[in-house]
Structure formats: structure tokens, C-alpha cells
Amino acid sequence: MSVVASNLVWGVRRKRIVSDVSLSVAQGETLGLIGPNGSGKSSLLRLLAGLRRPQSGRVEISGQDIAQIPRRALARQLAFVQQNAATDTNVSVRDVVRLGRTPHRSALSGWSAADELAVASALERVDMTDRRAQPWQTLSGGERQRVHIARALAQSPRVMFLDEPTNHLDIHHQIEILRMVRDLDLTSIVALHDLNLAALFCDRIAVLQNGVLVAFGRPAEVLTQPLLRDIFRVQAEVSDIDQTGRPHIRFMTG
Amino acid sequence: MTPSDETGSGAGWLALFLVLVLAVLAFAVALATAIGDYSIGLRTVTLAITNGLGLTGADIPPIEESVVWDLRLSRALVAALAGAGLAICGAILQALLRNALAEPFVLGVSAGASTGAVCVIVLGIGAGSLSLSAGAFAGAFAAFALVAILSNGATSGPNHTILAGVAASQLFNALTSYVVTTSGNAQQARDVMFWLLGSFGGVRWPDFQLLCAVVICGLAICLWMARALDAFTFGDEDAAALGVPVARIRLILFAVTAMMTATIVSMVGSIGFVGLVVPHAARHVVGPLHLRLLPACAAVGAVFMVLADIASRVIVAQQTIPIGVVTALVGVPFFAIILYRSRPQT
Numbered sequence: 113m114s115v116v117a118s119n120l121v122w123g124v125r126r127k128r129i130v131s132d133v134s135l136s137v138a139q140g141e142t143l144g145l146i147g148p149n150g151s152g153k154s155s156l157l158r159l160l161a162g163l164r165r166p167q168s169g170r171v172e173i174s175g176q177d178i179a180q181i182p183r184r185a186l187a188r189q190l191a192f193v194q195q196n197a198a199t200d201t202n203v204s205v206r207d208v209v210r211l212g213r214t215p216h217r218s219a220l221s222g223w224s225a226a227d228e229l230a231v232a233s234a235l236e237r238v239d240m241t242d243r244r245a246q247p248w249q250t251l252s253g254g255e256r257q258r259v260h261i262a263r264a265l266a267q268s269p270r271v272m273f274l275d276e277p278t279n280h281l282d283i284h285h286q287i288e289i290l291r292m293v294r295d296l297d298l299t300s301i302v303a304l305h306d307l308n309l310a311a312l313f314c315d316r317i318a319v320l321q322n323g324v325l326v327a328f329g330r331p332a333e334v335l336t337q338p339l340l341r342d343i344f345r346v347q348a349e350v351s352d353i354d355q356t357g358r359p360h361i362r363f364m365t366g
Numbered sequence: 367m368t369p370s371d372e373t374g375s376g377a378g379w380l381a382l383f384l385v386l387v388l389a390v391l392a393f394a395v396a397l398a399t400a401i402g403d404y405s406i407g408l409r410t411v412t413l414a415i416t417n418g419l420g421l422t423g424a425d426i427p428p429i430e431e432s433v434v435w436d437l438r439l440s441r442a443l444v445a446a447l448a449g450a451g452l453a454i455c456g457a458i459l460q461a462l463l464r465n466a467l468a469e470p471f472v473l474g475v476s477a478g479a480s481t482g483a484v485c486v487i488v489l490g491i492g493a494g495s496l497s498l499s500a501g502a503f504a505g506a507f508a509a510f511a512l513v514a515i516l517s518n519g520a521t522s523g524p525n526h527t528i529l530a531g532v533a534a535s536q537l538f539n540a541l542t543s544y545v546v547t548t549s550g551n552a553q554q555a556r557d558v559m560f561w562l563l564g565s566f567g568g569v570r571w572p573d574f575q576l577l578c579a580v581v582i583c584g585l586a587i588c589l590w591m592a593r594a595l596d597a598f599t600f601g602d603e604d605a606a607a608l609g610v611p612v613a614r615i616r617l618i619l620f621a622v623t624a625m626m627t628a629t630i631v632s633m634v635g636s637i638g639f640v641g642l643v644v645p646h647a648a649r650h651v652v653g654p655l656h657l658r659l660l661p662a663c664a665a666v667g668a669v670f671m672v673l674a675d676i677a678s679r680v681i682v683a684q685q686t687i688p689i690g691v692v693t694a695l696v697g698v699p700f701f702a703i704i705l706y707r708s709r710p711q712t
Contacts, residue, residue, distance in 0.1 A: 163606055187609025194607075197600040200466060201654045214597045215609030219590050267608070 113189070113270040113299050114139050119169035120159050123323075129155045131323040132169070137301060137316075142294050144314030144331075145303040148344055152323040153303040154195075154275055160301060161192045161273040173271060187215035191264035193257075193274040199248065206244040208259050209234055212266025234265035238292065254285035261292065272300045278309065287312075307344075311335055311358050319343060332357045380658050383651065387665040391446060394672040398442035399434050401676055403684065406430050415439060436570075442672055444569040444577055445689075448630045449640055449671025450664040451581040455623040456641030457648070457663045458588055461595045461656065462619055463524040469642035470627040473527075473620065474534030476636035478509025479628060480562055481538045481545070487557055488550045498561075499632040506628035509534045514620070523602065527620075563688030564635030566675055573633055584626040585664060591615055592656035599654075637690045639697030640667055640674075647700070670696075 115137040122130040130152045137143045145153045158164045160171055162178040171178045178186060191212070212234065213227045235241045238258040251259065257277055264272055274293060278286035286306070290313040293300050304310045310317055311331040319327040319334060321343050327334045332352060340348045340361065347364040400411045413424040414434035455470035463472070471477070482505020485491050486498045516530035546555055588595075594615050597605040606612045630637075648662040671693075678692045 158603075161607065163603060183606070183611050184609035187607065190607075192604075192607035194600070194604055197604055199599050199601075200464070201599050202649070203599060203654055207653075207655065208599070211597055211599065211608060214593055217593060219593060 113174050115160060115271055115299060115301065116172045116175075117160055117169065118172075120156070120166045120171070121168045122155060122159055122164060122166050129323050130159060130166075133320075133323070133325045134169075135318055135325060135328055137299055139299055140297065141299055141315045142313060143301045144310040144317045145301060145320065146305070146307060146310050146317060147320035151320040153320055155323075156320065157273050157275055157301065157303050158192075161190050162186050163192060184215045187267060189270050191267040191269035191272045193260050193264050193272070193277055195275045195277075195279055196253075197260060201248075203248045204244065205240055205246050205248065205251070205259050206231070206235070208248060209240075209244070209262045209266050212263040215267060230266045230268055234262040237265055237296075238262040254281050254289075257281065257285070257289060258292075261289070265296075270298060272296065272298050274300065274302045276303050276305060278304070278306065307335060307340075307361050311361065330357060332359050335359050335361060377658075380652055380662070384661055384665055387662075387669060391665065391669045391672065394669055394676070395439070395442045395446060398445070398672050398676050399438040401680060402433075402438060404433060406434060410434070440571045440574050441566045441569050442675065444574050444634065445566050445671045445675040446668035447574070447577045447581045448566075448634050448637065449644075449667035449669070449674075451577070451584065451626045451630050451667075452637065452641040453644035453648070453663040453667025453670075454581075454585055454588060454660055455627050457645035457656070457659055458595065458619055458623050459641075460645055461598055462616060463528055464598065464601065465524060465528060466646070467642070468528070469638075470623060470630075471535070471636060471638070471641070473513045473531045473624060473627075474509035474538060475506045475624055475627045476631055477535040477538035477542070478512075479503070479506040479631040479636060480542045480558075481505045482508070482632075483561055484542045484545050484550075484558055487561065488545050488554050502632035503628050505538070506624070506631055509538050510620075510624040510628070512537075514617075560688060561635050563690035564637040564693075565686070565688060566634055567686065569633065577629060577633060580626055580629045581664075584622050585660065587622050588619065588660055589657065591619060592660060595619075595656040596654075635688075635690065637671075637693055639693045639701070640671060643697045643700050644670055 117136070118134045120130055120133045121128070133156060145157060147153050155164070159166050162171065165179065173189060209231050213230060216227065232241070235244055238261055240255070240258055240262060243255075248256070248259070261277070272293070277289050277293070281289065286309060290302070290309055293302060294313045302314065314331060316329060317327075317331050317334045318325060319339065326343060327339055335350060337348060337350050340346050340350070349362045349364065350359045351362070352359050396408055396411050399415070400406050400408050410426050410430055411434050413422060413426050414431045416422040417424055417426070417431060418435040418439070452470050456468070459468040459470065459472055460466060479502040482501040482503065483498055485505070486501035491497070491501065512534045513527070513530045516533060517527040546558055550558065594605070594610045597608045597610045602612050644667045645659070645663050648659055648666050652658040652662040674689055674692045674696065678687045678689050681687055681692070
């Protein structure tokens with residue numbers, strides 16, 4: 113399912129946070145959204161997922177304007193994984209993943225075989241089947257993130273949005289989560305901080321600065337020495353070690 | 367775990383729990399109608415109730431029949447409904463505000479009701495008990511309206527709403543104190559205090575009918591939205607991402623809880639702690655999912671309140687202790703246990 117954004121503008125009071133962003137993501141593609149702190153990554157992600165309404169511009173999924181799609185119908189197609197979503201409620205892993213079925217169930221409908229299948233395969237996908245009865249509060253950060261992704265998968269979405277899913281995780285879990293996202297048979301849009309991980313796992317990368325889309329393309333086209341210097345204000349060497357088109361960035365401390 | 371987790375064994379267990387609690391409730395109500403200054407045997411109580419329902423035509427002393435049917439039964443049933451309603455409101459607000467300390471009075475409803483009641487008792491706006499309830503109800507809704515406006519029609523986050531509720535409570539409590547200190551005499555001040563602490567004295571069948579309608583409608587609406595409430599587990603934005611119309615659900619449920627709380631408070635005063643403590647207790651037994659939690663809260667809240675009403679009448683002979691004092695005396699130690707058990711494990 114393709115996602116096409118045209119001329120998105122959004123801000124709070126007088127401050128413009130997203131300025132005239134247009135981009136398109138093809139079916140099955142993994143798009144990385146990068147940019148310095150405060151560049152508008154999270155806001156753009158929420159605009160694309162329909163969680164915020166743009167002041168002007170529009171987002172289309174498979175040619176349909178998402179502003180015209182009711183909230184619940186939208187949630188059957190788009191899933192959103194927040195950064196470090198937490199709760200004090202004593203819920204089990206399974207309870208959390210079951211929440212993903214919310215948009216598919218009406219107020220009185222029972223728990224169907226399709227619901228059960230979606231939850232079971234989502235748990236299987238993130239390798240948490242054996243721990244489905246475990247209380248949320250006893251999970252580590254990486255496990256919580258996996259459960260959130262399982263919940264998003266249980267929504268049976270066609271596009272998945274993830275806001276810095278690797279935050280606070282060790283390098284093993286960062287790679288594990290992103291590999292999982294890349295291998296999903298979904299269109300996914302991921303806001304990321306780590307440039308090397310973005311280069312490794314994304315098909316294309318969009319770079320934001322002060323709400324403006326300043327570069328958009330394949331990792332090797334986007335992650336260049338001048339861009340890193342101008343946008344991220346770092347001196348770095350960019351090398352393409354194994355000719356895969358996935359550059360590696362080595363930062364210089366000067 | 368099986369696909370029938372929600373509809374099968376889990377629901378069966380919940381049904382068993384509810385049947386058990388309802389049996390206890392029936393017994394507690396019978397006990398509440400038997401106990402009093404004029405003590406009546408349980409057999410007579412049962413016969414009087416079945417007579418009243420038209421099921422039997424047993425021959426029992428008319429005075430006893432009248433005491434049971436006209437005075438005590440309506441009181442016990444109002445107590446049960448008030449307990450059920452407050453517990454439901456507490457559970458809803460704890461979920462919507464994502465705050466374990468939320469309770470039915472967090473939106474300022476109780477403080478507003480007090481101001482309304484005080485205006486009637488002290489300033490004598492209107493006269494008679496009907497207008498006392500009407501005054502309390504008007505005050506409660508004024509407070510709720512203020513909170514709704516301060517929190518932008520419930521579109522702001524939970525903490526904003528809680529702060530708005532605190533502000534409204536402070537304002538209306540200050541107004542209450544102002545009216546009592548400037549215009550009240552000692553007797554009126556005592557009346558006000560007694561009213562504030564809650565009392566089931568004087569409730570009759572019409573009160574029961576009104577409360578019954580409000581609580582049942584409220585419970586039905588909340589159950590209808592139970593799945594949406596579950597989706598608030600990880601916050602508003604997460605609920606929105608799961609397809610829940612957050613602002614609409616919030617506003618509807620705030621209005622429903624305010625309506626239930628205002629009706630209860632204007633009828634029996636502001637009875638604290640039931641709405642705070644019962645949802646926590648029920649969550650321990652049936653888990654956090656609202657489709658189970660809300661009926662469990664209703665049942666446990668009803669039992670708790672009927673038992674508290676009995677306690678309020680028997681602790682000191684010939685005297686009724688305000689119900690709010692009893693619920694707090696039971697509620698505070700219970701709350702202390704919750705606090706102790708949920709302390710950070712360091």
C-alpha cells in the first residue's frame with residue numbers, strides 16, 4: 113500500500129513545525145525519517161499516520177485521502193508504535209497484543225477465530241509466544257518494544273509507523289527490531305536517530321531540517337559528507353564498504 | 367490459553383464471582399433491613415419483601431411489614447445502588463485519567479454539590495428536602511461545566527483535566543466555607559457537616575427509582591464503551607491509533623460519570639473512598655479489562671456500601687454515624703495496604 117504526502121504543513125500557534133513536505137513511499141518499502149532533534153520527525157510521522165490533522169496539504173494511502181476515512185477504518189490499515197509507551201496497569205503481554213484487535217471489533221462482538229489467529233501470529237512474529245502470560249511490568253525495554261510491535265501487527269495493518277523504536281535499546285536489540293521491521297511484508301515508515309542503522313535497514317531515507325524536507329532518496333544518495341556536515345553538524349567519513357549501496361558513517365571527533 | 371479466553375472459562379469464572387457477590391449482596395440487604403432500633407427477624411424480613419413483591423400473602427405484623435418495606439428496604443437498595451454507581455465512576459475515571467488516585471469527585475462534582483446544598487440549607491434558597499437535592503444537583507453540574515470548560519471540552523490531556531478538577535474543587539469548597547462562616551449559625555453548620563459526610567436517612571422509593579434508572583443507564587453506556595476504555599491503557603494517542611475517537615469517548619464518559627455522581631451526591635451526600643478503593647480491589651480479582659471490571663465494581667461497590675450502612679447504624683447504639691465516616695474508616699486502611707504493596711521495590 114503506497115503512502116503519498118503532498119504539501120503537508122503543520123504547526124503550533126505561530127511556530128511552523130512541518131513546512132510543505134511532500135514525499136511518497138511505495139508498497140512494501142521501508143522509509144527512514146531522520147533529522148536533528150526538533151526537526152519535526154515525530155510530528156511528520158503523526159501527520160502521515162492521521163493522528164494529527166495537517167493545516168494544509170493531504171496524505172493519501174492507495175490514492176484515498178486519509179482525512180476522509182473514519183478513525184476506526186483507518187486503524188484497520190495503519191498501525192502506530194509510539195516511543196516508550198508505558199502503563200501502570202497490571203496487564204499481561206497477551207492483553208496488550210489483544211488491544212491491537214480493537215479496530216476490528218464492535219462493542220458487542222465476541223472474540224473471533226480471526227482475532228485469535230492475528231494475536232497468535234503477531235506474538236509468534238516477535239518471538240513472545242512463550243511469554244504471553246507474563247505481566248507487562250516485568251518486561252525489559254526491548255521486550256516491551258517487541259510487544260508494542262506485536263500489538264501493531266495484530267491490527268493487521270498495511271502500513272506501519274514507528275517513532276524511534278530503537279530508543280533506549282542495546283545494539284543487539286536495535287538491530288533485531290529493525291531487521292524485524294524490514295522483513296515485514298508491510299510498508300513501514302520509521303523515525304530514527306542512528307544514521308548507520310538507517311543506512312543499513314531503510315530502502316529510502318528522508319532528511320528533515322526545521323520541518324523542511326531537505327533530502328529524499330536511497331541511503332547512498334542521501335547520506336553524504338556535505339549533508340552530514342550541513343544538517344547534522346558533524347565531520348564524518350562516508351564509505352561504501354561492500355558496494356551494496358549501504359554507506360557506513362564514521363564520525364570524526366576532530 | 368484458548369480462543370475462548372474471554373467468552374469461555376474467563377467469563378464463566380466472572381459469572382461465578384458475580385453470582386457469589388450478588389448472593390452476598392442479597393444477604394447483606396436482608397440483614398440491613400433486619401437490623402435497626404426495632405429489630406426484625408430475617409424470616410419476617412424475607413416474608414415482608416416477598417409480600418411487597420406480590421409473591422406471597424403471608425400474615426405478618428403490619429408494623430414490621432411497613433418498617434421493612436417502606437423504610438429499610440428502599441434505604442438498603444439506595445445504598446447498594448450508590449455504592450455500585452460510585453465504584454463504576456471511580457473505575458472509569460481511573461482509566462480515562464490514567465491515574466490510580468482518580469475517584470468520582472476528582473472532577474469537582476462533590477464540591478459543587480456541597481455549595482449547592484449549602485445555598486439551600488443556609489441561605490434558604492427554596493425550601494424542603496426536594497430543593498436540597500435540586501440545589502446539590504445544580505451545584506454539581508455547575509462544577510462539572512467549569513471543569514469541562516477549563517479542560518477545553520476534555521480534549522486536553524489527563525493531567526490538565528485533573529488540575530481543572532482541583533481548581534474547581536478548591537473554588538467551590540471555598541464558596542461553601544464562605545457561605546457557612548458568613549451566614550450560618552451553629553445548628554446550620556452542623557446540618558451542613560452532617561449532609562457533607564453522607565446519610566441514607568430519609569431515602570424512599572422514588573429516590574430508588576431515580577437512582578436505579580441513572581445507574582443502570584450509566585453502567586450500560588460504560589459497558590458499551592468498555593473496549594474503547596481498554597485502549598486507553600497506553601494513553602490517548604495510543605487509543606487514537608487503535609481507532610478510538612478519543613475526544614468524543616472522553617466527553618461522553620465524563621458526562622456520564624458526572625451525571626451518576628451528581629445524582630448520588632445530591633441524594634445521599636458525598637460519600638468518599640468507595641469510588642477510589644473498590645475499583646482497585648476489583649482489579650485485583652478480575653483483572654484490568656473493563657468488560658469484566660465494571661460489573662465486578664458495581665457488585666463489590668454495592669456490597670461494600672450496604673455493609674458500611676449496617677456498620678454506621680450498629681457501631682454506636684441509638685445513633686447513626688455518617689456513612690462517609692464509616693467508608694473512610696474502612697477505606698483508609700485498605701488504601702494504605704494498596705500504597706504499601708505498590709511501593710517501588712528497591
